Amino acid sequence: MSEAAAVLRSQSRMIVTSGHKDLGPLEFTGRIGGGLRADLKRRAPFYASDWTDAFRPENMQKSASIILYLFIAALAPAxxxxxxxxxxxxxxxxxxxxxxxxxxxxxLFSTFSGQPLSILGATGPFLAYTLVVYDLGIAMKLEFMPLYxxxxxxxxxxxICVALFDLCALMKHVTMFSEDIxxxxxSLIFIIDGIRPIIQNFSDGWFGGTSSMSLMSAMFEALLFFYTFGLAIYLSHFRRTPWLLRPLRNLFANFAVTISLVTASALAAIYKTETNLRMLNVEAxxxxxxxLSTGAKRPWIVNPMGIETEFPWWGIVFAILPAVGFAVLGYLDQNLTSVIVNRPSNNLKKGPGYHLDLFVRGALxxxxxxxxxxxxxxASTVPSITHVISLTTYEVQQLPQGERKVPVKVVEQRATNFLIHVLIGCALLLAPVLKFLPRSVLQGVFFxxxxxxxxGNNLFDRLFLWLVWEPKNYPAYTYIQKLPVKRVHLYTFVQLICLAILYGLKAIKETSVVFPFFMASLAIIRKALRFMFTAEELKYLDSYPDADEEDALEPQPDLENLPEEPKVAEAETAQKHTDI
Incomplete structure (x- = not known):
């Protein structure tokens, strides 16, 4: 069972207090709205302190730094x-x-949710499925905005129904097998969609009969693409270099994407008159x-019965099909991120609110x-993990294998999340500036x-083992030490086939509407693996060691300056459930 699944299991256990049993946050209550009411009861006593704790004198500096950092970190992906x-x-x-x-x-989420440390944003699966809904509208000759x-x-x-009927408890059946896929x-959505337009520029230039000027533009866009990607990669690891002072290294690493985006855009501006770069299309x-066909912009309020043409009644019923897909994606994205945020190793004290989080999404x-x-x-995994880590104070424990930083205090509150998104809203005033961003630079960020x-994705860690021909050169992973290599490769192959089917279902228009349902079926496929692998093999391939065993097996390095600075590197390592 994966770390997230272990957290789910521990959180769903019965808690015995004062002679009676209280149901855990991920246990079926047997009552409509039972889990939601329990979440409200658990979080209500802390609501006032959620707004004041960030502004205590000992927390002010930490809160201010994370608000500025995550504002930039969330705006660039948006x-x-x-x-x-x-x-x-x-x-x-x-x-x-x-x-x-x-x-x-x-x-809205930071104000009313059960776990306000989770940061909201767009994710790859939601992008992909929104495009699926658009293609469905085209195929069915339905106007997109009313269909949406x-x-x-x-x-x-x-x-809302999922939240009312305690269906978050089903997450106990999701293991690392499904999470890594x-x-x-x-990852594939980001990588392929990021580089595809750059490759298409050259294919259109060489085979489409375009001029040499277009080919020059394609080459310059490729240069900007690789410059943005390469600089972001280098700066994100800059804190590990010996250059400059430690605060400057942390600064460059924390703002790697922003620095890459700004400098690449400045480089593009210098040569803009000599090339035909595609720029971001943003209204001033x-x-x-x-x-609209009249030349006017659509109104901000969508008319559900049609904007330019009448929306048929059967279109309202038809919308249930893609809505179920969106609900499945939202269920997985939201809950996987919440599991990571609420894991016991983070030492949070105010308790989770899984059903309340989903209810806020559904109702607001x-x-x-x-x-x-x-x-x-x-909920987006990496910003959420970064948010938690940067609000945590750690103490160093000495272990036989090295040092390990243990969380002793977390500033659990709503104010930083709230102000981060207020600043993102203020960024709408930057619309006249955004049109100077080249699309190739944004594609570099996407890549x-x-x-x-x-x-941190165990599937890809095991895929890289296929490139190591000498087993003696394998990393000292626990499953390598405990299991035959052929069994490890077989398990990886099964996951790879599932990933290929999942991406294929998404990429083919005729089948793209069903890819969320196949994603949900991965839990069933995982249970079927009991007929292919022994219980011991699955124990090592689909789980992390318990906390005590993990301390004994893996040396814990001293993570530089972790209490004071947001640790993007650790957040990336933790993103087995990532969802940008």
Missing amino acids: ITFGSRFLDGTNGQFGVLEMIMSTAISGV FWTCMWCAFIT FAGLI ELAPALT TLPVCAILGLPLSV YMGIASLT
């Missing part, structure tokens, strides 16, 4: 995802809508991206996105996010 939404939906919504979605959803409205509203209804899908004024954030016609936001998300 811009990048917005450009991908703009291209994939043929201008139905774009950068401004993505920024607005992140800001509004984050403010009803899809989101049905998804909101399903999500899900994370692998996210605060208006929706969609231009999803309807708002539907009404305004905005892309959907969900970097995909490569970075490979870190």
Whole structure:
């Protein structure tokens, strides 16, 4: 069982207090809304302190630094995802809508959720499935915005039902087998969608009969792409170099993506007149991206019965199908991130609120996105983990194998999350500046996010073993020491086949609507592996060692300056459930 699954198991156990049993946060209560009421009861006593703890004198500096850092760290992906939404939906919504979605959803979630340390934003699967809904609308000859409205509203209804009927408890059946495949899908979406336009530039130039000027532009866009990616990779590891002072190294590492994006855009501006670069398409004024046939912009409030044409009644019923897919994706993304945030090793004291988190999404954030016609936001793993780590104070414990930092205090509160998303909303005023961002630079950021998300994914760790021909050169993983190498490779091959099927279902338009359901079926496939592998083999291949065993097996290095600085490197290592 994976670390997340172990957390789920421990959180779902009965807790015996004062002679009676209290159901855990991930246990079926047998009552409608039982888990939701338990979440409210658990979090209500801390609601006032959630707003004041960030501003205590001992926490002020830490809170201020993380607000600024995560504002930049969340804004860059919002811009990048917005450009991908703009291209994939043929201008139905774009950068401004993505920024607005992140800001509004984050403010609502930080105010009312059960675990306000989770940071909301766009993720790869939601991007992919939104494009699926757009293709469905084209195929069924339905106007996209009304179809999207009803899809989101049905998804909101399903999500509320999931929260009311304690269905978060089903997460106990999701193990690392499914988690690594899900994370692998996210990585592939980022990597392939990031580099595909760069390759298409050259194919269009050489085989499309375009001029030499277009080929020069393609080469310059490729240069900007690799410059952005390469600099982001280098700076993200800059804290491990001996250069400069430690605070400067941490600064460059924490703002690696932002520095890469700004410097690449400046380089593009220098040579803009000599090349025909594709720039980000952003309206100078605060208006929706969609231009109607009349030449006017669509209204901000979506008419559910049609904007330019009448929306048929059967389209409302048809929207249930993609809504179920969105609900499945939201369930997995939200809960996997919440599991990581709430794991016991983080030493949180105020308790989780799984059902309340989903209820807030269903009752507040999803309807708002539907009404305004905005892309959907969900808990994003890496920013959420970074948020927790940066608000944590650690003490160093000496172990026989080395030092390990143990959390002793976490500033659990809502204010930093709330102010991060308020600042993201204020970034809408930067719309006139955003149009100077080259698309190739954003594609470089997208590609970097995909490569970075490979870190900590056990499926890809085991895939890299296929490139090592001498078994004696294998890393000292526990399953390598305990199991025959052929059994390890067989397990990896099964996961790889599942990942290939999942990506294929997403990539083929005729089957893309069902890929969330195959993703949900991975838990069933994992149970079927009991007929292919022994219980001992699955114990090592689909689990982490317990905490005590982990301390004995793995030396814990001293992570540099962890109490004071957001640790992006550790967050990347922890993102076995990533979802940017």
